[in-house]
Ligand SMILES: Nc1ncnc2c1ncn2[C@@H]1O[C@H](COP(=O)(O)OP(=O)(O)OP(=O)(O)O)[C@@H](O)[C@H]1O
């Protein structure tokens with residue numbers, strides 16, 4: 680079972696898109712995949728569990744025709760539609776509480792061979808609760824949990840929140856490969872530095888404890904615009920990080936990205952160029968583990 684974490688402590692750099700695309704792409708190649716949503720925003724859960732109405736023209740029209748009396752009415756209706764189909768009672772928080780019982784908290788998606796562990800806002804609370812009794816053991820709860828599903832999946836993909844937490848520490852410690860998506864803007868590069876510091880610190884911790892350091896890190900250049908600035912950033916990263924930069928570059932393409940996020944679709948299934956690029960990413964990741 681190969682565990683891949685997608686992380687960058689900056690928001691909006693395509694972590695969730697990368698996680699869901701890798702998961703769906705690997706399933707399409709015949710692998711059994713578990714996707715774990717470790718972000719309380721639960722964007723990944725929305726896509727995999729198909730939560731919320733499609734925000735398409737038909738929906739918007741119904742919304743418009745509805746007799747909405749005031750702002751309160753509007754908010755209630757908006758909430759009902761965004762949470763349509765939401766009946767999730769357990770989430771990753773429960774895995775942290777009862778790691779031995781991880782199998783109980785795994786759900787089947789409507790895609791065959793794609794299972795998931797959902798997230799919810801309550802996961803943020805876990806962060807605090809777990810942190811309150813911080814000791815060395817808290818950093819390896821997911822190692823324990825994943826040992827019980829070792830033979831059930833070919834890949835586990837973990838989507839992360841754009842911040843530091845004991846959850847992220849656990850995720851990095853259980854990962855074989857960490858993919859850090861970056862785009863050529865200041866915020867994303869700042870997030871990259873913080874993320875690298877975190878990864879290096881955990882590597883040093885492991886070395887100090889004589890534990891094996893068996894995770895690798897790869898940078899994914901994403902939302903790349905075809906201009907001099909972005910190409911130069913990419914070249915500089917290639918120069919200093921060499922083999923740690925994935926060959927696949929994902930270009931900035933707003934149209935398919937918007938369509939898929941409005942409709943809860945997997946972006947990798949887009950017939951447009953972006954879908955093709957994401958499939959190339961899946962090929963490269965598959966090749967990495969061969
Ligand atoms: N190649 C692309 N070109 C343009 N837009 C994209 C591309 N890939 C993803 N997007 C869009 O960018 C937005 C942010 O992507 P995503 O949600 O995957 O980022 P994230 O890093 O998970 O964000 P967060 O930190 O908030 O969890 C989404 O609306 C997504 O549809």
Ligand SMILES: [Mg+2]
Pocket residue numbers: 694695696718722723838839
């Ligand atoms: Mg996300």
